[in-house]
Amino acid sequence: MSENNGFRQGMQIAFRLGTELTVATFIGAMLGYGVDRFFGVRPWGLAVGVILGGAAGSLNVYRAAMLLTTEDQNTKEDDDNS
Amino acid sequence: MESPLHHFEVHTIIPIHIGGLDLSINNAVVAMWVGLAIVAGSFMLAVSRGVSPIPGKLQSILEISLEFIRSMVYEFIGEDEGKKYVPFIASLFLFILACNLIGLIPGSYTITSQLAVTGAFAVGIFILTLVIGFGKHGMHFLGILVPPGVPKIMIPLMVPIEIISMLARPISLAVRLFANMTAGHTVLAVLFGLAMTGPLWLGWLPFSFTIVINGLEIAIAFIQAYIFTTLTCVYIGDVIKLH
Numbered sequence: 001m002s003e004n005n006g007f008r009q010g011m012q013i014a015f016r017l018g019t020e021l022t023v024a025t026f027i028g029a030m031l032g033y034g035v036d037r038f039f040g041v042r043p044w045g046l047a048v049g050v051i052l053g054g055a056a057g058s059l060n061v062y063r064a065a066m067l068l069t070t071e072d073q074n075t076k077e078d079d080d081n082s
Numbered sequence: 083m084e085s086p087l088h089h090f091e092v093h094t095i096i097p098i099h100i101g102g103l104d105l106s107i108n109n110a111v112v113a114m115w116v117g118l119a120i121v122a123g124s125f126m127l128a129v130s131r132g133v134s135p136i137p138g139k140l141q142s143i144l145e146i147s148l149e150f151i152r153s154m155v156y157e158f159i160g161e162d163e164g165k166k167y168v169p170f171i172a173s174l175f176l177f178i179l180a181c182n183l184i185g186l187i188p189g190s191y192t193i194t195s196q197l198a199v200t201g202a203f204a205v206g207i208f209i210l211t212l213v214i215g216f217g218k219h220g221m222h223f224l225g226i227l228v229p230p231g232v233p234k235i236m237i238p239l240m241v242p243i244e245i246i247s248m249l250a251r252p253i254s255l256a257v258r259l260f261a262n263m264t265a266g267h268t269v270l271a272v273l274f275g276l277a278m279t280g281p282l283w284l285g286w287l288p289f290s291f292t293i294v295i296n297g298l299e300i301a302i303a304f305i306q307a308y309i310f311t312t313l314t315c316v317y318i319g320d321v322i323k324l325h
């Protein structure tokens with residue numbers, strides 16, 4: 001199944017990175033909102049939560065991208081060796 | 083004119099209520115059973131005929147798919163550790179793929195377009211990664227929350243970020259599969275609706291689009307099953323390697 005590796009990886013990037021960022025920001029916002037509700041510190045929990053969530057989302061996207069680029073290099077090296 | 087979301091509705095077929103719990107058999111459950119029967123049945127059929135060194139058609143398909151899944155698991159988890167996860171990942175991949183493909187048959191039901199189903203998969207995988215992590219590393223597993231090479235002063239900031247990114251994993255896993263399947267089927271339903279309501283000299287245009295998009299949906303069924311299982315492998319691999 002290695003012949004359409006490029007296509008598969010392209011699709012993986014396309015479907016993966018978008019949701020990764022959105023969902024992490026959403027989770028951060030929800031956690032912040034929960035903190036607001038329980039501790040009554042409105043609006044600080046939400047404000048901090050969105051920022052932390054955005055940071056977590058960026059981190060996830062960065063990690064996914066790094067994973068994909070290292071895979072890419074590995075396949076290139078394999079091609080060179082063969 | 084039916085709503086384009088009509089085919090996502092759940093209809094009860096055999097109502098079963100046990101102590102306030104609604105355990106009714108509905109069309110989603112039947113679709114899930116069919117998916118299960120196809121996956122389990124095709125393997126049983128291939129094995130019951132006798133596994134021959136020169137594989138027949140069915141045996142070749144199943145062998146190729148299992149080898150593909152095994153190479154994927156070895157790539158992301160590692161060959162020694164990954165061996166025991168191959169059956170789990172293989173059943174996950176084949177079941178999701180079967181359910182995605184069953185959904186494309188007109189009149190059937192796509193269970194992967196229900197957030198409850200994909201969410202149950204994702205939460206199960208999340209709990210599995212936690213169990214593997216704590217079982218393998220004990221309390222050192224909490225070190226996954228502190229990435230290596232972070233200055234001490236940044237740790238109070240990094241821990242909440244890592245917790246959020248951990249929690250985001252199962253949800254993004256569930257949302258990706260659910261959203262892609264729901265979106266594709268809604269587009270198909272809208273185009274069919276246009277084809278049915280328009281006059282014939284105009285209706286052939288959206289109808290021919292539905293054929294193209296159906297082909298695309300078959301590709302998406304494979305790709306989504308592949309992405310779901312790849313990410314499961316990546317998450318299990320992360321937990322085992324711990325950075």
